[in-house]
Amino acid sequence: MREFQFELRVCQWAEREWPPTATAHGDETEVSHVVARQIGTKRRRWDTVVIECDPEGLRRRAAFGAAELDSDLLHVVRSAPADWEWYRDALPDPGYPWRYVRQAVHRAADRSLVERRRGANGRVELRRKWRYPDWVRRIVAIENKPDLDASAARDLAPQLERDVALALADEVWVATSATGASVEPALLEDVPVDAGVLTVGPSGSGAEVVWHPRTLAVDDPGTRIVERPSGGALDASAARFEYADPAWKADKRLELAERAYGRGWRAYADTMRTDCRHFELSVDDAGFAPRCRAKGRHQTASECSGSCADFEPEPPVWRTKGWPIEGGPGKGITRLLDRQRRRKRPGLDESDAA
Numbered sequence: 001m002r003e004f005q006f007e008l009r010v011c012q013w014a015e016r017e018w019p020p021t022a023t024a025h026g027d028e029t030e031v032s033h034v035v036a037r038q039i040g041t042k043r044r045r046w047d048t049v050v051i052e053c054d055p056e057g058l059r060r061r062a063a064f065g066a067a068e069l070d071s072d073l074l075h076v077v078r079s080a081p082a083d084w085e086w087y088r089d090a091l092p093d094p095g096y097p098w099r100y101v102r103q104a105v106h107r108a109a110d111r112s113l114v115e116r117r118r119g120a121n122g123r124v125e126l127r128r129k130w131r132y133p134d135w136v137r138r139i140v141a142i143e144n145k146p147d148l149d150a151s152a153a154r155d156l157a158p159q160l161e162r163d164v165a166l167a168l169a170d171e172v173w174v175a176t177s178a179t180g181a182s183v184e185p186a187l188l189e190d191v192p193v194d195a196g197v198l199t200v201g202p203s204g205s206g207a208e209v210v211w212h213p214r215t216l217a218v219d220d221p222g223t224r225i226v227e228r229p230s231g232g233a234l235d236a237s238a239a240r241f242e243y244a245d246p247a248w249k250a251d252k253r254l255e256l257a258e259r260a261y262g263r264g265w266r267a268y269a270d271t272m273r274t275d276c277r278h279f280e281l282s283v284d285d286a287g288f289a290p291r292c293r294a295k296g297r298h299q300t301a302s303e304c305s306g307s308c309a310d311f312e313p314e315p316p317v318w319r320t321k322g323w324p325i326e327g328g329p330g331k332g333i334t335r336l337l338d339r340q341r342r343r344k345r346p347g348l349d350e351s352d353a354a
């Protein structure tokens with residue numbers, strides 16, 4: 001199975017079935033989660049990310065809209081005061097020029113996240129509309145490797161070791177295809193013992209935990225492995241590390257959660273050519289997956305672009321019902337995927353666009 005297809009299978013399964021074991025949450029019984037694909041930090045992007053949420057916090061997060069809040073907006077909404085105040089008095093020193101904060105206050109007000117007015121001497125004042133909730137409980141990062149052979153496991157190991165050392169996510173997993181046989185112990189030897197291993201069935205409708213992950217110390221300082229020697233006979237260089245402080249990690253975790261909230265895992269519809277006459281969504285036990293009628297198979301996100309040799313726009317006659325307001329079948333597919341994303345984000349206003 002191609003990696004893109006496998007990734008969608010893992011996301012669908014995670015959205016339906018997470019957590020994979022009853023013990024994953026300790027004693028917690030009520031939990032919500034949102035799933036996203038291909039998100040991360042400047043240095044590291046994960047294939048699948050599961051954000052385990054406080055259900056009430058997740059509902060309250062919806063007041064801030066369907067779109068993600070970036071780090072500048074988070075700085076504003078998390079510290080916005082209950083009563084009118086000059087933004088420089090109200091918000092913590094950002095560590096960069098205040099003019100950028102002022103721009104973020106305007107952006108936040110334009111998105112109706114806070115209230116803004118001109119106070120004495122024309123000063124920009126703000127006050128909050130809602131308190132930003134504490135909605136993120138745990139973050140789970142999953143690396144997808146449908147064909148986890150010995151060489152793929154060796155290549156993957158350094159990335160996972162970096163993830164474990166930094167401990168930005170609470171758990172790190174590898175998801176691979178179930179082969180019918182148990183995963184070769186030799187493969188597991190190359191995957192760090194702290195990472196969990198999941199095997200996903202061929203239809204994507206089920207997954208099994210082969211190895212349980214260790215819960216990482218997300219509140220402790222992390223170690224960023226900047227450079228590591230190859231370990232060869234001629235390489236006597238030392239590894240280089242950086243320290244990642246807990247406050248930085250907490251900010252990055254929230255930014256990651258916001259990205260997951262805003263994008264989800266169905267954002268492939270934003271870049272693929274849903275407006276091509278050959279684009280369709282196939283349905284099976286695992287859920288919907290993009291399929292190309294011209295190629296007679298599931299296409300990848302990268303090949304489904306304007307440069308695809310088989311691309312043909314939807315004929316205008318397909319768009320006559322409601323067009324140009326509602327668009328053709330391609331727009332219908334995008335709306336369907338958006339509705340599905342919203343179902344996992346309770347409390348969102350119908351009119352609120354992501």
Ligand code: SF4
Nearest residue numbers: 276279292304308310
């Ligand atoms: S023909 Fe090309 S652009 Fe059209 S759906 Fe297939 S892969 Fe996508």
